[in-house]
Every structure is written in structure tokens, then in C-alpha cells.
Amino acid sequence: MRTFKMGGIHPQEYKLSAGIKIQDADLPRQAVIPLGHYLGIPSNAVIAKGDTIKVGQLIGQAGGHVSANVHSSVSGIVNRIEGAFDASGYKVPSVFIDVEGDEWLESIDRTREVKRECTLTPAGIIKKITESGIVGLGGATFPTHVKLTPPPGKKAEVLIVNGVECEPYLTCDHQLMLEKGEEILVGVTILMKAIDVNRAVIGIENNKKDAIALMQRLAKTFEGIQVVPLQVQYPQGGEKQLVDAILGRQVPSGALPIEVGAVVQNVATAFAVYEAVQKNKPLFERVITITGKSMAHHGNYRARIGTPLISVVEQAGGIPEDTGKIVAGGPMMGRALSNLDIAVAKGTSGVLFIPTVESARKQMQNCIRCTKCVVVCPMGLEPYLLMTQSERSMWKEMENERIMDCIECGCCSFTCPSNRPLLDYLRLGKTTVNKIIRNRHARK
Amino acid sequence: MSILILSLATLVTVGAIAAIILFIASKKFRVFEDPLIDRVEAALPSVNCGGCGFPSCRAFAIECVHTESLKNLVCTVGGIATMKEVAIIVGKDSGILRLPVAVVRCGGGCEVRPLTNRYDGVNSCAIVHNLYGGETGCTWGCLGYGDCVLSCKFDAIHIHPKTKLPEVDDDKCTSCNACVKACPKSIIELRKRAIKSRKIYVNCVNKDPGDLIAEFCSVACISCKKCLEACAFDAITISGNLAFIDSDKCTLCRQCVRVCPTNAIVEVNFPGRKNQQETIEEVMNPAN
Numbered sequence: 001m002r003t004f005k006m007g008g009i010h011p012q013e014y015k016l017s018a019g020i021k022i023q024d025a026d027l028p029r030q031a032v033i034p035l036g037h038y039l040g041i042p043s044n045a046v047i048a049k050g051d052t053i054k055v056g057q058l059i060g061q062a063g064g065h066v067s068a069n070v071h072s073s074v075s076g077i078v079n080r081i082e083g084a085f086d087a088s089g090y091k092v093p094s095v096f097i098d099v100e101g102d103e104w105l106e107s108i109d110r111t112r113e114v115k116r117e118c119t120l121t122p123a124g125i126i127k128k129i130t131e132s133g134i135v136g137l138g139g140a141t142f143p144t145h146v147k148l149t150p151p152p153g154k155k156a157e158v159l160i161v162n163g164v165e166c167e168p169y170l171t172c173d174h175q176l177m178l179e180k181g182e183e184i185l186v187g188v189t190i191l192m193k194a195i196d197v198n199r200a201v202i203g204i205e206n207n208k209k210d211a212i213a214l215m216q217r218l219a220k221t222f223e224g225i226q227v228v229p230l231q232v233q234y235p236q237g238g239e240k241q242l243v244d245a246i247l248g249r250q251v252p253s254g255a256l257p258i259e260v261g262a263v264v265q266n267v268a269t270a271f272a273v274y275e276a277v278q279k280n281k282p283l284f285e286r287v288i289t290i291t292g293k294s295m296a297h298h299g300n301y302r303a304r305i306g307t308p309l310i311s312v313v314e315q316a317g318g319i320p321e322d323t324g325k326i327v328a329g330g331p332m333m334g335r336a337l338s339n340l341d342i343a344v345a346k347g348t349s350g351v352l353f354i355p356t357v358e359s360a361r362k363q364m365q366n367c368i369r370c371t372k373c374v375v376v377c378p379m380g381l382e383p384y385l386l387m388t389q390s391e392r393s394m395w396k397e398m399e400n401e402r403i404m405d406c407i408e409c410g411c412c413s414f415t416c417p418s419n420r421p422l423l424d425y426l427r428l429g430k431t432t433v434n435k436i437i438r439n440r441h442a443r444k
Numbered sequence: 445m446s447i448l449i450l451s452l453a454t455l456v457t458v459g460a461i462a463a464i465i466l467f468i469a470s471k472k473f474r475v476f477e478d479p480l481i482d483r484v485e486a487a488l489p490s491v492n493c494g495g496c497g498f499p500s501c502r503a504f505a506i507e508c509v510h511t512e513s514l515k516n517l518v519c520t521v522g523g524i525a526t527m528k529e530v531a532i533i534v535g536k537d538s539g540i541l542r543l544p545v546a547v548v549r550c551g552g553g554c555e556v557r558p559l560t561n562r563y564d565g566v567n568s569c570a571i572v573h574n575l576y577g578g579e580t581g582c583t584w585g586c587l588g589y590g591d592c593v594l595s596c597k598f599d600a601i602h603i604h605p606k607t608k609l610p611e612v613d614d615d616k617c618t619s620c621n622a623c624v625k626a627c628p629k630s631i632i633e634l635r636k637r638a639i640k641s642r643k644i645y646v647n648c649v650n651k652d653p654g655d656l657i658a659e660f661c662s663v664a665c666i667s668c669k670k671c672l673e674a675c676a677f678d679a680i681t682i683s684g685n686l687a688f689i690d691s692d693k694c695t696l697c698r699q700c701v702r703v704c705p706t707n708a709i710v711e712v713n714f715p716g717r718k719n720q721q722e723t724i725e726e727v728m729n730p731a732n
Contacts, residue, residue, distance in 0.1 A: 082653075082656075083652065083656070085577070088576060088577075089575070089576025089577040089578070089583070090576070090577045090583050091577075091583060091652070335575075335576070336576075338560060338561035338576060338577070338579075339560065339561065360564070361564050361565065421565060421566045421571075424565055424566050424571045424574075424575070425566070425571070427571075427574055427575070428568075428570055428571050428574045431574050
């Protein structure tokens, strides 16, 4: 069975919420819809305090090239536009909406039947995706229309669809494939048309056998779509790792997958594209997983963007007693949250409750030069060296050691027998070097 | 025997030729260097800290000798005494009278700015800043992990055990700028040094609107603009919900300190005054 060649780990899977049907999360009393995006420029608000708005209405216009439109996920009255904490622990501009009823825009098709035919031209599809504010739902929330518009001179050969979900605990993509398999496949054909390729490969890890069987059966009725089971290995969901696993091609350092003719999209993104193009529904809700070892009821919830996490958590049975850390996203790449009042964002894939014993950091010891971190690094870096350089502020040397290739997967910290906080220092180095590079470009 | 003589003769001849070449070269390619540079360099502390803005003490010495006035040159380590010495050596006026001093602009100690969450990772402000907003509701203020303390080569900055905020020892501070660069939140600022180390400054860097920050910190600047009205010297400006006192224009009259409702503006090293005491008592017992 295929997997990527360099590095990687296999942490225990703990897919506790697997097979649990997606439920609709309750509408919040007040929605806090972030206008900022994890990467890129925040959107500009196009509504004002006191406006009455409907579900699906545009509230934030993309603020630049790497930015996306934001739509209202609820109907009601705009209370205020103000900074609100997001998962990053900083304040981002957000729209506070007092919810009244659930009135959708008439243009949105709320019927359930699957619409297969798409008559739009490739340019029309990309325009629709741009308008609908679709971003990569795998976590990095990179605007999808930017990915679908390759730089001049580059041509995509194959579309790779990421159904890997390599993070432990998370099951939102898995469940989405089981329940919305056909819609996802229609979304994939639309994406194929948009980038003008006739081949798409869906990669699914082998711990989701039901999803593989279902998708393989459904894919037979579509032309050019192939479903490939992959060996379970973290971080297979990383773009470059997935391209390596499926095509056997290595993306060069500092380049994007388009360099080797691939465009990678997540299954949830494919589903969002289906809804936007066929049902005229902008991106304003997503599936999130609520789970944790000490949690009594795990679940997958379809939550509107802007729903405070605490409201979804309470619907799932509240915060478990034995909780040391609450993490937004998976245990490997997720961020520990400082409070639960933050809202579901486009990139929120789940809320994970980690028991006190497991969440405690262990005593850091000296590096014993065992090179385990080098062995597991999927990007071929030397984390132990980069950490030392970061501690000593050797930014130039870090740039030469290709810190910008780091995908922050956390394999190095996970595997270190001396409990060294490698990822913390690598992240610091990466942000600092990124700033230095940006300043250099700005000066030119 | 002849081999011995031959080899000796060869050695002497080669040596003599080399000596002649070296002699001519040293005369012909001689570079004149001002002897003052060596003397200035000897007067400098020779730690090559870079605090003056030059890569080494020698580079600084060269600049001191070649420049017309010493006005903008200052050795941060040696301070006034060294600059006076340098001025005597090069025979120019030393421009700087008082070096600025580092000021930590955050008053959010443990009591006035309660924790909202707990952080258990690496003890480094840079890493915490990179990760999230910090352990309190204020994302602007001091994180308290002491990157500034580590950066100080002169033992002039320490974390106060009670407030967990850094404090600068004005006597030891050489205004080398290291802590200013080390602070990821840009809290530390170099401010003009006044008589007896007296200082008046806004002890806050938060730029959130007043109603939002008041929830998380009781000594934050809430941009109420009362100080703006109280200042008779146009020394105070407010930008981005934060007041700032220009130390060049400030006359240390203390009017702004008196009107500040959150005690965000602080006075340091002033003799106690009667009015101030009364105001505090009024605040403590509003019934009177």
C-alpha cells in the first residue's frame, strides 16, 4: 500500500467519534463571524451596525488576492463590528450578529437531491467559487480560487483530493465522505473542469475502510475519478506528502504542488464547491468533530461559521471534568485554546478535550543527538539543529537550513525522547525568517 | 663542510633580499593612520557590543576621530564619562549630556491583570508571543518570561518578584537598546533621562478600545483623553486608543498623573506630595 517516502509517524488513532452521524448544531443566540483569515488579508465589512441580514448574505468582501469573501451564517441584526478572540489567541475583526429566526436567501437551493450536471465554463466555476468565499477546509484556509488559478506557464495534470484525515481523533471528513459521498464526487468533477484535467485521485487512509469502499463504488459512475487507499501515516494530509504518496513525485523545496502538475483539494472543500456551484450556497457552515478521551458523548456537528464553540460543546454534553487542555483541531497540529467563547471559523475542524495527565508537558532534557527527529521529519530537515539555531537567533543560518520548508507537523516534538520543545522553536524561527524574507522583498 | 657554508650563505642571501623587499614595501605602501584612533579605542570599553550602532569599538573610534561633532555619537557602555574622555582626546565637544534610559511600559501586575488561562510551554516571551496572546485577556502587555532580562548584558533589568513585571535599574542601564529589541510586544522604550531619574510616562501599550480592555486590566490606558486636556505643553498625543507622552516636550509638571482615572500614567522618583495622598484616599473611601 502506498504512502509517502520520507519520515512520518504513526500515532495512536483514537477515532472515537467515527461512524457517528453528523448532527446539526443548534443556532447560537449571537454569532461572531470572523472577517480575518488564518493566512492572508482580512476581508472588508460591507454591512453596518443595525443592518438586517439573511443567511448566505455577503458581509465581508475579500480584501486582496489572498483573501476570501465572508457570508453570514445566520439571519438577524448586526450588533457591532469589533475585535474578537480567535483560535490564534489574538483579536481579529469580527461581525457580531444577534440571531433572529433562520431566514435564508431565496437564491439558495435547499433541496436535498443531488444535481450532477454542471453547465458552467471553467472561468464561470472559478468565479462562482470566488464569490462563495470558499477556502481550503483542511485547516490552512487558503483561498480555493487562488489554488485553482495556476501561475502562467504552469498546467495542472491531475487533481488530488485529500480524504486522508491523518490527524488522530478527527472524523469530520470521514463522516462527510460516508454521508455526502456523491456530492463530494460531483464537487470533484466540477473542480476537474475548473482546472481542465481529466484525472482525479482521491486518497483515503486505510483506517477508513467503509469510506474507501463507498467512494470506490460511487466513483465507478464518474469518469476519471480513482480512489486510492493509503497506508496510515502522519502527516499524509500535508499537500506535498500526499502528492508523493499518490503520484510518487516530490515537490521541490519552496515550490507548490503545481510544479509537479498537481492541485490538491480537501474532500470538505470539494463538498463546499458542490454546494456553491450546484446549490448556490456560499460557505457558511462546516462539519466539526467534538471529541476527547474523557468525553461521554463524541459527535460530528454541522455548525454555522460564527457559532461560539461553547454552544456546540454544551450541545455535546459540556466540558468533561478531567480536562487539562482544550485544542482546536487535531492533537498534532491543533492550537490549545485559551477560552471556548471563540467562534467556529472556516478552518476549525474540531474541538478536542485532552485529559490533565496527557496534556502536561514533560521535563525537558538535553539533546542526546539520537537523530530521531531527523528520521521522522517528512520534509527532510534537521529539527535538532534548527532548534539550536532558533535558540541562538541565528536566522540567516536557519534560512539556509530551509526552515521555510517546515510544515509544522510536530513529528519532531512527538518523537523526541528528551521532550524537547522542537516545534515551538521551529515555529518561532519560521515566523521570524518569514518576516526577514518579506522585508527583503519589500525593499526590492 | 662546503654544504654547510652553502646553505648558510643561501639562507642569509634569501633573508637579506626578503628584508630589502619588505623594507621597500613598507615604505612605499605605508598607510597613514591617525594615532588618535588607537588612543580613542584604548579609552573605549572594548566589548564590541554594537550598542553605539557601529560594528566594533574600533569602527566607533574611527568615526569619532573623523566626524566633525560628537553630537550623535555615544558609547552606551562607557556612558558620559567615556564620552568626555573621548572628547578630550579628539579635542571636540561631547554632545550628549544625558543618556536615555529603558522604560518598561506595562503596569499589568498579577493583581491588576488577572490570568485567564495557563501556559505551560517554553519560558520565552518570543515563543509565547508567536503562539498566542498570552495568559491574560490583554494581548498587548508584558508576558513576564524575561527575554529582556536575558538580553541585558549589564544586569540592569530584573523581574520584580511580586508584580512579575520587569524593572529597570536606572543606574546600571546603558541605553544599549538590547531589551527594546528583545521584547516581542515592543513594551520597552528608551526615554529621556531627567534630573534624579524622574520620569512620567504612560505605563501601558494596549491599543484596544477602553471598554474592552477595562475588563481585563484595571491600570490600562482607556484613551479617555483627560490627560490630553490637562497637559499645557502639548506633550501628549493619542493614537490608536493609546496616550503617549513625548519626553522632549514633557516638563514633569505631573498634571496628567493627577487626572488619569486608571493610574495608567505614572510618576517615578518624585518626592511624595500632599495632594497625591489625598487623591488616593478619596479613591479608597469614596464616601468621604
